[in-house]
Amino acid sequence: MELKEVTKTEGTMDIQDILKPENLVYQKTKLLTDTPMHYCPGCSHGVVHKILAELIDEMGIQERSVGVAPVGCAVFAYNYIDIDWQEAAHGRAPAVATGIARVNPDAFVFTYQGDGDLASIGAAEIMHACNRGENILVVFINNGIYGMTGGQMAPTTLEGMVTATTPYGRNTDLNGYPMRITNLIAQLPGTSYVTRQAVHTAGGVRKCKRALKKAIQNVLDKKGTSFVEVVSTCNSGWKLSPVAANKWMEENMIPYYPLGDMKDSVKGEHSEN
Amino acid sequence: MARVIGAVVVDKEECKGCSVCVDACPHDVLALHFEVNSKGYHYSYMKSPEACVGCANCGVVCPDTCITVYRTKAS
Amino acid sequence: MGEIKLMKGNEVLAEAAIRCGCDGYFGYPITPQSEVMETLMVREPWKETGMVVLQAESEVASINMVYGAAATGKKVMTSSSSPGISLMAEGISYLAGAELPCLLVNVQRGGPGLGTIQPSQADYFQAVKGGGHGDYKLIVLAPSSVQEMNDFVDLGFELAFKYRNPAMILADGAIGQMMEKVELADYKPRWTKEEVAEKNGDWATTGKPASRKKNVITSLEMASNDMEVRNINLQAKYRKMEEEDVRYEAIQCDDAEFILVAFGTAARVCQKAVEVAREKGLKVGLLRPVTLFPFPKKIIKELARKTAGFLSVEMSAGQMVEDIKLAVYDAGSNARVDHFGRMGGIIPTPTEVVEALEDKFSWELSYGVKRSY
Ligand SMILES: Cc1ncc(C[n+]2csc(CCOP(=O)(O)OP(=O)(O)O)c2C)c(N)n1
Ligand code: SF4
Ligand code: SF4
Ligand code: SF4
Ligand SMILES: [Mg+2]
Numbered sequence: 001m002e003l004k005e006v007t008k009t010e011g012t013m014d015i016q017d018i019l020k021p022e023n024l025v026y027q028k029t030k031l032l033t034d035t036p037m038h039y040c041p042g043c044s045h046g047v048v049h050k051i052l053a054e055l056i057d058e059m060g061i062q063e064r065s066v067g068v069a070p071v072g073c074a075v076f077a078y079n080y081i082d083i084d085w086q087e088a089a090h091g092r093a094p095a096v097a098t099g100i101a102r103v104n105p106d107a108f109v110f111t112y113q114g115d116g117d118l119a120s121i122g123a124a125e126i127m128h129a130c131n132r133g134e135n136i137l138v139v140f141i142n143n144g145i146y147g148m149t150g151g152q153m154a155p156t157t158l159e160g161m162v163t164a165t166t167p168y169g170r171n172t173d174l175n176g177y178p179m180r181i182t183n184l185i186a187q188l189p190g191t192s193y194v195t196r197q198a199v200h201t202a203g204g205v206r207k208c209k210r211a212l213k214k215a216i217q218n219v220l221d222k223k224g225t226s227f228v229e230v231v232s233t234c235n236s237g238w239k240l241s242p243v244a245a246n247k248w249m250e251e252n253m254i255p256y257y258p259l260g261d262m263k264d265s266v267k268g269e270h271s272e273n
Numbered sequence: 274m275a276r277v278i279g280a281v282v283v284d285k286e287e288c289k290g291c292s293v294c295v296d297a298c299p300h301d302v303l304a305l306h307f308e309v310n311s312k313g314y315h316y317s318y319m320k321s322p323e324a325c326v327g328c329a330n331c332g333v334v335c336p337d338t339c340i341t342v343y344r345t346k347a348s
Numbered sequence: 349m350g351e352i353k354l355m356k357g358n359e360v361l362a363e364a365a366i367r368c369g370c371d372g373y374f375g376y377p378i379t380p381q382s383e384v385m386e387t388l389m390v391r392e393p394w395k396e397t398g399m400v401v402l403q404a405e406s407e408v409a410s411i412n413m414v415y416g417a418a419a420t421g422k423k424v425m426t427s428s429s430s431p432g433i434s435l436m437a438e439g440i441s442y443l444a445g446a447e448l449p450c451l452l453v454n455v456q457r458g459g460p461g462l463g464t465i466q467p468s469q470a471d472y473f474q475a476v477k478g479g480g481h482g483d484y485k486l487i488v489l490a491p492s493s494v495q496e497m498n499d500f501v502d503l504g505f506e507l508a509f510k511y512r513n514p515a516m517i518l519a520d521g522a523i524g525q526m527m528e529k530v531e532l533a534d535y536k537p538r539w540t541k542e543e544v545a546e547k548n549g550d551w552a553t554t555g556k557p558a559s560r561k562k563n564v565i566t567s568l569e570m571a572s573n574d575m576e577v578r579n580i581n582l583q584a585k586y587r588k589m590e591e592e593d594v595r596y597e598a599i600q601c602d603d604a605e606f607i608l609v610a611f612g613t614a615a616r617v618c619q620k621a622v623e624v625a626r627e628k629g630l631k632v633g634l635l636r637p638v639t640l641f642p643f644p645k646k647i648i649k650e651l652a653r654k655t656a657g658f659l660s661v662e663m664s665a666g667q668m669v670e671d672i673k674l675a676v677y678d679a680g681s682n683a684r685v686d687h688f689g690r691m692g693g694i695i696p697t698p699t700e701v702v703e704a705l706e707d708k709f710s711w712e713l714s715y716g717v718k719r720s721y
Binding site for chain 1 (some may be wrong): 363400402406412413415416419422438705
């Protein structure tokens with residue numbers, strides 16, 4: 001810790017008087033391991049990992065939790081949250097989670113998937129897991145791109161967006177349209193809570209955490225599949241600085257992928273709004 | 274009247290210098306240091322510590338969870 | 349004595365799964381094995397033993413459900429037929445790479461492509477050489493009777509857990525569909541949560557208690573050195589299987605000048621062919637590999653020193669014949685190895701087999717077999 005630079009100026013309290021255990025308001029949860037995350041600076045993946053870890057700790061469910069890591073940048077999620085994990089094949093996390101949850105009905109099982117993983121190669125598995133109302137949480141990181149493989153087009157890539165495989169921008173004649181898969185998921189009677197969040201501001205992170213908490217509680221209460229999309233940045237893939245990526249996301253992604261709850265119900269009931 | 278004051282501690286070795294915390298701070302407390310850490314990143318630090326209110330926005334948005342936040346009331 | 353019943357091979361598989369304390373079955377319908385899941389759905393074992401049965405949306409999903417459930421240290425299985433197993437290839441490679449125990453069943457039909465629903469043995473290579481990517485092996489059991497469809501379920505799980513490796517029952521449409529008398533196994537209770545934790549808690553995703561480090565099931569290693577170590581360990585495990593768990597049946601091989609080598613349905617035909625040949629005065633025996641991996645190389649090497657020739661009889665264009673040739677070559681023997689097979693879902697007749705033997709080994713039969721073996 002480098003304290004020299006944070007000494008308060010005269011007239012206010014000394015910094016050392018503030019840095020006391022009784023004044024602690026925010027710190028790294030013990031559910032996050034000491035392994036430094038491999039993500040690019042400013043990547044949304046780290047924020048979502050953190051709030052998941054905080055919730056697993058706060059809700060006291062570490063012993064019941066099994067995470068399913070995807071193929072994608074989050075493949076190493078298992079190095080960061082101190083729970084049991086399994087690494088799934090590309091797109092198959094919902095089937096893997098189904099297997100875990102079906103033979104362990106008391107477990108809290110979640111998948112953590114990117115947009116290529118969930119909306120492209122794994123489109124069938126996610127639809128059917130949600131349609132069966134598997135008692136799992138799905139965390140869906142929509143960064144509009146294939147981060148891990150070097151920034152190719154994802155189903156969610158915006159029209160006109162430049163990626164490694166759409167060097168002149170996504171052309172809808174050639175590639176079809178950006179997919180709002182979460183809206184489709186909300187139509188499935190197996191889902192209970194379906195929401196779209198973002199973590200580019202402190203307010204967004206806090207909201208997203210509340211949404212994830214509700215989603216986890218729904219799984220614990222066996223209400224069906226809970227699905228939380230997080231509109232995210234991939235500043236490396238987008239070729240922007242982290243702060244600029246947050247701005248770009250706000251101006252371009254969020255208008256197409258508007259934030260908010262799409263469904264809040266229990267499985268078997270239709271109550272989309 | 275008691276004024277809320279805060280302070281943060283940045284784990285400068287873990288910081289990746291992404292500047293997201295700098296952008297998220299409502300009181301312009303933070304900045305990236307001109308020096309770099311052992312990984313070569315310009316780490317975040319309290320440039321204007323007197324302005325910190327301990328709102329924890331910086332800690333909450335940090336993807337690498339490098340910021341610890343403290344808050345109290347000034348007498 | 350256990351309960352005796354007249355049952356179809358596929359139904360017996362389902363019954364044996366329930367009785368051996370299996371925790372979960374995940375599958376997708378495909379002829380000629382759909383009776384496995386149908387039988388389970390009629391039996392509703394979740395009411396009786398707590399066993400889960402789920403119809404998945406595809407074979408891709410069913411193998412990945414097996415991958416997830418197997419990671420939790422429980423006894424889980426799937427069954428399919430040839431095209432479905434092709435779809436599972438990636439998942440099987442993951443199961444082998446992450447060293448997870450599970451039971452897979454392939455009730456083979458004729459290929460390639462959509463092929464035919466009639467029985468075939470043309471997935472031998474897929475089962476014993478890979479099918480999926482990477483250097484991995486499955487433990488492969490080849491039943492040749494309905495009784496073995498029963499017995500190999502429990503045996504398959506036993507071997508799978510002994511080695512933390514997927515085991516496959518490689519049957520064919522004839523074994524799956526035929527009705528035979530079978531002695532069913534007695535019920536074994538499913539493992540309790542505590543038993544699973546005790547047996548598999550050091551690796552399985554049972555949920556992390558404070559008392560241990562987190563368990564991570566993965567086949568990924570970024571560093572080449574670490575990945576090579578993983579591979580070396582896998583290969584050592586496969587060598588141990590070859591040392592300890594080879595199974596075969598040798599019928600009238602002691603005085604045999606010619607040996608038929610066949611598994612599954614082809615072995616049933618060959619057993620009859622041995623009788624036909626012996627009536628004709630030909631000294632013919634049958635070697636029936638029961639484990640296709642680990643392959644019974646040792647006994648083939650021994651037989652190669654006192655036999656004029658081997659005829660691999662397969663319901664395929666000739667796949668196992670390559671493994672026989674390798675074993676004979678290893679023995680330094682000049683016994684000749686040939687193949688006879690029917691394809692497209694046709695089961696050869698015993699007479700055809702004997703005629704093929706006489707044809708392919710006509711030189712040895714005319715000029716005597718006492719060459720330098
Ligand atoms: C079967 C298979 N096909 C392709 C790949 C290569 N691959 C790895 S990650 C990836 C895309 C991941 O993108 P996304 O799911 O959006 O995750 P992100 O990295 O953006 O978080 C692809 C195509 C693979 N590992 N397996
Ligand atoms: S490539 Fe994109 S998604 Fe992957 S770690 Fe970097 S910023 Fe994050
Ligand atoms: S706690 Fe709030 S005021 Fe203080 S540095 Fe962080 S964001 Fe700024
Ligand atoms: S958000 Fe975290 S990693 Fe990024 S600059 Fe601030 S302290 Fe460093
Ligand atoms: Mg992506």
